[in-house]
Amino acid sequence: DAGITQSPRHKVTETGTPVTLRCHQTENHRYMYWYRQDPGHGLRLIHYSYGVKDTDKGEVSDGYSVSRSKTEDFLLTLESATSSQTSVYFCAIRPRGPGELFFGEGSRLTVL
Amino acid sequence: DQQVKQNSPSLSVQEGRISILNCDYTNSMFDYFLWYKKYPAEGPTFLISISSIKDKNEDGRFTVFLNKSAKHLSLHIVPSQPGDSAVYFCAAKGGSEKLVFGKGTKLTVNP
Numbered sequence: 001d002a003g004i005t006q007s008p009r010h011k012v013t014e015t016g017t018p019v020t021l022r023c024h025q026t027e028n029h030r031y032m033y034w035y036r037q038d039p040g041h042g043l044r045l046i047h048y049s050y051g052v053k054d055t056d057k058g059e060v061s062d063g064y065s066v067s068r069s070k071t072e073d074f075l076l077t078l079e080s081a082t083s084s085q086t087s088v089y090f091c092a093i094r095p096r097g098p099g100e101l102f103f104g105e106g107s108r109l110t111v112l
Numbered sequence: 113d114q115q116v117k118q119n120s121p122s123l124s125v126q127e128g129r130i131s132i133l134n135c136d137y138t139n140s141m142f143d144y145f146l147w148y149k150k151y152p153a154e155g156p157t158f159l160i161s162i163s164s165i166k167d168k169n170e171d172g173r174f175t176v177f178l179n180k181s182a183k184h185l186s187l188h189i190v191p192s193q194p195g196d197s198a199v200y201f202c203a204a205k206g207g208s209e210k211l212v213f214g215k216g217t218k219l220t221v222n223p
Binding site for chain 2: 031043048058
């Protein structure tokens with residue numbers, strides 16, 4: 001079975017500080033994704049990756065950057081966190097068919 | 113501009129009855145549709161999918177129906193069980209890997 005580890009699982013930070021969330025997969029799936037979930041908005045795609053060093057923007061990419069230097073790791077960085085980025089962030093991989101994503105357990109970020 | 117819409121924020125049904133969750137989409141380029149289920153404090157899990165070349169797909173108690181002319185899909189759960197209580201997200205994709213989700217419908221199945 002596909003496995004995803006997100007870290008940290010919980011983080012509280014202050015406005016203006018940089019934050020990096022890490023997503024690690026135990027297999028070598030090509031596609032990896034970062035989504036955020038907010039009340040009233042559902043799940044929104046931030047960025048996704050289709051290979052090492054290959055990434056593309058999602059619908060809410062402003063204020064976020066990503067990097068994928070190894071197949072198994074996909075990093076999400078908030079260069080200067082804002083309160084509007086308080087959210088639950090989910091990483092996902094695509095181990096099977098089109099759109100069939102396997103999600104991690106989420107990282108809850110609070111920006112004060 | 114919301115491309116995938118779930119207009120019912122919540123739905124409550126009795127155990128053993130049918131649950132029908134609805135979803136509308138606006139982008140005619142979408143050709144693959146999925147439903148995900150999410151329990152509190154967990155990541156979403158894939159439930160069932162349907163390609164635009166089909167109008168129905170069934171998996172056990174779960175059936176997804178697609179009406180392309182109306183740009184509408186629905187998820188039927190028969191019979192509903194208390195363990196089905198969760199938030200259900202409709203999702204769609206076109207030619208890219210970008211999966212677009214609706215805002216979700218919270219289903220409560222009462223014993």
